[in-house]
Amino acid sequence: MNKSPLVALLSLGFCFPSRAAEQLPNLSDAKPAARFAVTDITWPAKPGDAEICLWKDDKIAPVSFTVDDNWASEVPWWMEQSEKYGNFPITWFIITKKVGGRSNGGTWDLWREAVARGHDVQSHTHTHLHTEEPDWQSIEWEYAESKKLIEENMPGHRARILAYPGGPKSKLNSEEAAGKLYAGARWATGTLLPVNAMPYLGVRAITESSFDNPKAPWADPKRILTPGDKVFRTWCVPIYHGAGDKSVERPFFKWIADNKDKLWLGTFCEVSLYAQERDTAKLEVTENTSSRVGFTLTDRMDDNVFDGPLTVKVRLPDKWKTVAGTQAGKPTAARFVEHEGKPYALVQAVPDRGPVVLVAK
Numbered sequence: 001m002n003k004s005p006l007v008a009l010l011s012l013g014f015c016f017p018s019r020a021a022e023q024l025p026n027l028s029d030a031k032p033a034a035r036f037a038v039t040d041i042t043w044p045a046k047p048g049d050a051e052i053c054l055w056k057d058d059k060i061a062p063v064s065f066t067v068d069d070n071w072a073s074e075v076p077w078w079m080e081q082s083e084k085y086g087n088f089p090i091t092w093f094i095i096t097k098k099v100g101g102r103s104n105g106g107t108w109d110l111w112r113e114a115v116a117r118g119h120d121v122q123s124h125t126h127t128h129l130h131t132e133e134p135d136w137q138s139i140e141w142e143y144a145e146s147k148k149l150i151e152e153n154m155p156g157h158r159a160r161i162l163a164y165p166g167g168p169k170s171k172l173n174s175e176e177a178a179g180k181l182y183a184g185a186r187w188a189t190g191t192l193l194p195v196n197a198m199p200y201l202g203v204r205a206i207t208e209s210s211f212d213n214p215k216a217p218w219a220d221p222k223r224i225l226t227p228g229d230k231v232f233r234t235w236c237v238p239i240y241h242g243a244g245d246k247s248v249e250r251p252f253f254k255w256i257a258d259n260k261d262k263l264w265l266g267t268f269c270e271v272s273l274y275a276q277e278r279d280t281a282k283l284e285v286t287e288n289t290s291s292r293v294g295f296t297l298t299d300r301m302d303d304n305v306f307d308g309p310l311t312v313k314v315r316l317p318d319k320w321k322t323v324a325g326t327q328a329g330k331p332t333a334a335r336f337v338e339h340e341g342k343p344y345a346l347v348q349a350v351p352d353r354g355p356v357v358l359v360a361k
């Protein structure tokens with residue numbers, strides 16, 4: 001008997017439930033409508049209920065430090081500050097043509113070391129829009145050449161994020177061109193945008209000078225931890241070039257360290273990947289008994305690029321005092337937490353990488 005096309009399609013979907021048909025390179029909407037309702041931390045009520053946390057480890061909001069234009073001379077100072085104030089990771093957006101030669105561009109050894117120490121190095125184009133240079137070709141070339149050089153000179157490391165150069169030629173930048181090569185991108189200026197309407201190819205940056213500054217309330221990082229604020233829980237991306245006066249105390253850094261339990265201190269790339277996976281993810285509880293809870297997690301993003309875990313919060317069966325998790329049969333991190341006397345798990349699961357099973361240890 002011949003199957004109708006519909007039946008054939010359905011059976012194909014049934015055979016390969018975890019391979020999403022779509023493999024989006026990024027979410028490119030420059031002015032997205034609100035994708036979801038923003039809430040405070042929530043706690044699913046019934047055993048077996050599960051939800052995707054807005055941010056990793058169920059933190060309130062993320063902060064991603066970014067430093068543009070190499071500034072190799074200040075890399076040691078940044079590493080010291082990171083260690084002193086809560087181990088925040090730094091993303092250096094480097095101009096690849098400056099590496100190994102021109103002033104303060106750093107060496108590939110330096111950038112490899114930064115990554116080895118838990119920081120990140122991503123693209124700030126090849127020449128920084130120096131169109132007068134003889135080898136300059138096009139904006140596509142600016143974006144592609146830096147990605148190629150980072151990946152060639154930093155084996156095993158991927159350039160998945162672009163920071164657009166500012167300055168007089170900034171108009172040459174193109175979110176469309178960036179979206180063909182990168183998973184996400186950041187402008188050099190801006191404000192705090194609501195977490196549910198983030199333009200991932202045009203994330204805005206704020207400066208440390210707006211911290212606790214009544215003259216710059218639109219970009220005060222403290223707002224991301226303020227319930228009811230329209231930018232509550234959003235992603236804060238401070239931008240630096242030179243770090244300025246290094247002899248003064250930095251109240252912003254102290255605030256970061258003091259609020260470490262509420263903030264996800266993630267690299268720009270980690271947070272961008274998390275957010276786009278989350279915004280396209282589907283979570284389905286497939287098993288819910290007193291001894292096992294199972295779920296599947298899928299998303300619409302390109303699995304070769306978007307390979308980080310989401311945090312899934314699961315209300316566990318009442319009597320559980322511990323939890324252990326597997327994804328596709330391999331152990332995955334699952335942290336047991338209690339809220340108002342009820343047991344929960346915070347589970348790390350990568351979308352489209354197979355079913356997750358939780359059991360009491």
Ligand SMILES: [Zn+2]
Nearest residue numbers: 068069165166
């Ligand atoms: Zn720059």
